[in-house]
Amino acid sequence: MSTILLEIVTPDRLVYSEQVNSVTVRGVEGELGILPGHISFVTPLQIAPVYVKVGNEKTPFAVQGGFVEVRKDKIVILAESAERATEIDLERAEAAKERAETRLHAKGRQDEVDHRRAELALQRAMNRIKVRHN
Template identity: 70%
Template sequence: MNTFLLEIVTPEHLVYSKQVNSLTVRGVNGELGILPGHIPLVTPLQVAPLSVKADGVTVSIAVHGGFVEVHKDKVTVLAESAELPKDIDVERAEAAKERAERRLKLQSKQDEIDHRRAELALQRAVTRIKVSTGKGQQ
């Protein structure tokens, strides 16, 4: 068997559920490639596109934090939010990116909480743009 079940779940709904050939995610320690038969593991995810290969087609999905849980024949991505390319509003993502970049330029490092929020907003916007334009594939 050269596939495994991939489910991408957010608190609101099931975003993706399909038998896939491979998955590439960006964990906190770097990129992680998952193939059928991968050893079980759980690791936190960065805000970054993940890449899914199924039926010879590679799709990127915008994932905004969460965890990946790998079992023998099933992988679950528990994400704070996740978006398929068709669900992303590129203009809105571009506007969010510009807002975050402006906030980062204007802020002093003393306001660490706002700075971190702006950095995360920028990461989410860039991830959405990459996925929606097809540039999120590794």
């Protein structure tokens, strides 16, 4: 089974750097499965889990936006943040989800920027919860 180098990088750290069999990401156009030998491309990523397959093991990462760049010799995910399931504090993610939902359902005048921030916060919290439960 062939492999390709995957690097998941955030502004703070190198989160992951290993040879993998496949990567599944959610780009702006939808879900993408990437195998060794894939054509080169760059696309923005949605706030969604990234699944990394090595042998028969599938590992999820909570990736919060960014880009994926596929090259002949490696795949690079440049993300605002990325966490393994084991790094996610489930209680904190649940609390963030509740805060975001409260802000989204608040009565009164809420400007568009605050509403969008609350939506993004909710997406990030839900992504973390989904990855943690995998």
